[in-house]
Amino acid sequence: MDVARGLIGRSTSKSGHTHMKIITDVSQVKALAELGSEDNYEFRAFLKEISIPENEIDEAFREAYESVRQQIDCSECANCCKAALPVFSMGEMKRMAQASGMPVEEFMDEYCCEDEYKGEYTFREKPCPMLQENRYTLGEAAPECCREYPHLHKPGRPRAMYSIIDNSFTCPIVYNVLEKVKPIIRSKDYYRMLREDML
Numbered sequence: 001m002d003v004a005r006g007l008i009g010r011s012t013s014k015s016g017h018t019h020m021k022i023i024t025d026v027s028q029v030k031a032l033a034e035l036g037s038e039d040n041y042e043f044r045a046f047l048k049e050i051s052i053p054e055n056e057i058d059e060a061f062r063e064a065y066e067s068v069r070q071q072i073d074c075s076e077c078a079n080c081c082k083a084a085l086p087v088f089s090m091g092e093m094k095r096m097a098q099a100s101g102m103p104v105e106e107f108m109d110e111y112c113c114e115d116e117y118k119g120e121y122t123f124r125e126k127p128c129p130m131l132q133e134n135r136y137t138l139g140e141a142a143p144e145c146c147r148e149y150p151h152l153h154k155p156g157r158p159r160a161m162y163s164i165i166d167n168s169f170t171c172p173i174v175y176n177v178l179e180k181v182k183p184i185i186r187s188k189d190y191y192r193m194l195r196e197d198m199l
């Protein structure tokens with residue numbers, strides 16, 4: 001269960017705090033996420049059992065996200081645009097078509113298909129056809145699910161653990177955030193139980 005955690009480089013600062021080495025290489029992230037997947041699913045089950053309020057868990061995700069994203073350059077990575085398919089509405093497709101200078105019917109025929117979720121669309125193929133040299137070319141016309149990715153700042157993270165674990169295989173930010181959050185929440189729960197025992 002702890003194989004992946006054992007592989008992650010950690011160092012201790014003068015203040016005694018443990019720092020996690022941030023992994024940015026996508027192949028390494030995939031391999032480590034596979035090794036750690038059992039632990040991640042155990043963590044998901046653990047989150048359902050503990051009595052730490054959801055907003056505290058969300059806060060731990062948000063803080064870890066703010067710290068990790070400053071240490072990873074998405075323009076060097078762009079792996080979400082290569083490895084995942086976005087889901088977007090007709091309105092969002094129209095905005096993309098307009099930004100790309102194509103009539104919406106042509107944009108749809110060329111790049112899009114219906115997603116399994118009724119009324120939504122996705123691209124036919126990966127990587128994202130709007131990606132050029134690791135840069136998304138349509139700027140603000142990106143669909144909401146891309147602009148908000150990897151969604152770690154949002155409320156309700158314990159209920160989104162399946163998708164977080166799934167994204168940890170491809171997104172270095174998600175992988176590193178999960179590795180940062182797991183020991184924080186586990187120790188929060190441990191000290192909460194200790195306090196209860198002492199009462």
Ligand code: SF4
Nearest residue numbers: 074077078079080171
């Ligand atoms: S969000 Fe994740 S997968 Fe996408 S570019 Fe940034 S680090 Fe890479």
